[in-house]
Each structure stands twice: as C-alpha cells, then as structure tokens.
Amino acid sequence: MLQEVVATRYVTPLREGGSLPGIVEADDLGTYVMKFTGAGQGRKTLVAEVICGGLGRRLGLRVPELVTIQLDPVIGLGEPDQEVQELLKASGGLNLGMDYLPGSIGFDPLAYEMDAAEAGRVVWFDALINNVDRSWRNPNLLVWHGDPWLIDHGATMIWHHNWPGARASAAKPYDASDHVLASFGPDVAAAAAELAPRVTEELLTEIAAEVPDEWLVDEPGFDTTDALRRAHVETLLSRAVDIHERITLGARTTRPSSRAPGWLTEQARPWPHTAKKEPGAGDGSGDGVDGVKDGEK
Known part of the structure; x- marks a missing residue:
C-alpha cells in the first residue's frame, strides 16, 4: 500500500494546470506535489496517477514516488x-x-539527448496506458540530476471514463507522432520484448490494490471496488500483449492547439467550478495538464 502522510503546511499553488495542484509539507518531513480530490478533474485522475505511476516505477521507469495525503481543510x-x-x-x-523534485527543469528535446532504447521504453509505456499528454507541446518530463523523470499521468487510461466502451477504446492504436520522444527513433519492439512479459496479472493486481477504496466507490456498472480494480487489471493486461504493433509514428503535426481530447479540455476549466460532481460513465476527468513542471519530483 502507498505510504500515508498528513499535510502540515500548504506552501504554494502550481498554476500551470487546470487542477491547481500545490506544494505541501507533510508530517514525515517530506515535500510533495499534492493533487486534490476536490479539483474539477475528479478522483479518476488520482486513480490513473496511482495505477500508471505505480506501473511505471515497477517497470524501472523514473516516476516520482507516490503517497496518499490526509488533508484537514x-x-x-x-x-x-x-x-x-x-x-x-x-x-x-x-x-x-x-x-517533489527540487531544482528539476522541463525536458526539451532540442536540448537533451535520449537513446533509442530508453525512448522506446517510454513510448511503449505511454502507449500501454494510452497517455494523451506527453507531446512536444507538453512533455510532462522533468530533468532532475541529469535524468529524465516521467510525471503527470492523470490523462491516461481514458477508457475508465466510459467503462461500457472500454474494450473498444483499449483496442485502438496509439498515435505517437507528436510524442516528445518521437524524434529519438524509439525502439518500441525492443521495449515490448523487455517490458511486456513483466506486465503480469499479479503485478497489475498488486498495483490496483494501492488505489484507496474511497476513490473507487459508486462507479456505475460495478457492485464492488474489487470488481472495478479487476476491470483495470484486465484492460491493461490485454493491451500489453500487442500494443507495440499498434503504435504509429507519422509526421508531427504543426498546429499549435492542444490535441487533448474534448473530455479533457472541457474538464480543465479554471477553478472554482460552479458545481462539483464525480465523473460517471462517459464523463471526462483526466488531468494531464499539470506537468511536474507543476513541481512534481
């Protein structure tokens, strides 16, 4: 399970994203980038962060450590x-x-190099979780102590915003043409050979168990939180088998507007919102606009 800490001081907001994350200090003397259940994107953003962040770390990718934080209003x-x-x-x-990664800076593909093997691992991972928000417009990569760190996975697994259509959504190809690492010739075949066998049912079940029950309750179509966890496991497990065969790397687009889907851009409106509601089936709640420029480690 994730370590649980208690927030002791709210330091400053990070205003680069629609969810308004903030830097907080906690009772373990750590400093964290905190994402809130009360933000407009909703708790599914936090579910995606836990599952995808946990999976990335277990696959050997650099993802900041996650904790749950108790907050007294x-x-x-x-x-x-x-x-x-x-x-x-x-x-x-x-x-x-x-x-929180103090002193980290945003990854610029024009300023930093990455070999094809590492780029392939990141692109394959993003394809697996269907990350729509690691583009050259918004890399969501930080450089810390000379190494790239993956941050902000709230806009992943878009199928969990509409479970009745999850099977069809998860079967779609992944367009990596605008991926921030596309220019490094990512070797996704080698990445798949290395990483796909490690994405087992046991591993995914362990990761899904780290999602707090209170972020999973009342999901339409699921009688229990364990059933919802199982749906996450089955979707990612089936996708890991052949997602490398469905990754496309075409010409990069040049239009300046965001390619984030409508369900994301509609939700990423400024706080405060006129009404707070939990996203149900078909609702959008992805984050993905904060970045660890947001301050995440």
Whole structure:
C-alpha cells in the first residue's frame, strides 16, 4: 500500500494546470506535489496517477514516488487566495501526493539527448496506458540530476471514463507522432520484448490494490471496488500483449492547439467550478495538464 502522510503546511499553488495542484509539507518531513480530490478533474485522475505511476516505477521507469495525503481543510484558512481556499475546503480527507523534485527543469528535446532504447521504453509505456499528454507541446518530463523523470499521468487510461466502451477504446492504436520522444527513433519492439512479459496479472493486481477504496466507490456498472480494480487489471493486461504493433509514428503535426481530447479540455476549466460532481460513465476527468513542471519530483 502507498505510504500515508498528513499535510502540515500548504506552501504554494502550481498554476500551470487546470487542477491547481500545490506544494505541501507533510508530517514525515517530506515535500510533495499534492493533487486534490476536490479539483474539477475528479478522483479518476488520482486513480490513473496511482495505477500508471505505480506501473511505471515497477517497470524501472523514473516516476516520482507516490503517497496518499490526509488533508484537514482547516489548513487553508490562512490562505489569502480565495481560489486556493475553496479547493482546500473541497478536498478534506485523502488526497494524492507526488515526491517533489527540487531544482528539476522541463525536458526539451532540442536540448537533451535520449537513446533509442530508453525512448522506446517510454513510448511503449505511454502507449500501454494510452497517455494523451506527453507531446512536444507538453512533455510532462522533468530533468532532475541529469535524468529524465516521467510525471503527470492523470490523462491516461481514458477508457475508465466510459467503462461500457472500454474494450473498444483499449483496442485502438496509439498515435505517437507528436510524442516528445518521437524524434529519438524509439525502439518500441525492443521495449515490448523487455517490458511486456513483466506486465503480469499479479503485478497489475498488486498495483490496483494501492488505489484507496474511497476513490473507487459508486462507479456505475460495478457492485464492488474489487470488481472495478479487476476491470483495470484486465484492460491493461490485454493491451500489453500487442500494443507495440499498434503504435504509429507519422509526421508531427504543426498546429499549435492542444490535441487533448474534448473530455479533457472541457474538464480543465479554471477553478472554482460552479458545481462539483464525480465523473460517471462517459464523463471526462483526466488531468494531464499539470506537468511536474507543476513541481512534481
């Protein structure tokens, strides 16, 4: 299970994304980038962070360590920003934290090199989880101590926003043409040979068990949280078998607008929202706009 800590001080908001994550200090003396249950993208963003972040770490990719963070809304009473106050008040209880990487900078493919093998592992992983938000426009890669770190996996597994259509959604190809690492000639075949055998039912079950029950309850079509966890496991397990055969690397697009899907852009509106509701089947709740430029480690 993920380590649970208690937030002791809210340091500062990170305003690069629609969910308004913030840097917090905790009772373990750690500093974390905190993502909130009360943010507009909803708790499914946190579910995606736990599953995909946990999977990435177990596959040997550099992903900041995750914790759950207990938040007492009273911590926001001293905040002068009304927007931050409202978010903290709406997020009492269990939230998600990612280890803060002090001094990290955003990855620029024009300034940094990456070999084809490592690029292939990242592209294959993003294809597996259907990450729509690691493009050259918004890399969601940080360079820390000279190494690239993968951050912000809230806009992944888009099928879990519409479980009735999950099988068809998960069977679709993955277009990596605009992936930030596409220019490094990613060797996805080698990555698949190395990583796919490691994506086992046992591994995915272990990772899914780390998602708190309270972020999984009341999902339409599922009687129990364990049944919902099982759906996550089965979808990723089937996708791992042949996703490398469905990765396309075409010409990079040049239009400046975001390629994020409508369900994401509609949800990534500024806080506060007029009404807070949990996303149900077919609703959009992906994050993916924060980046560890957001401060994540």
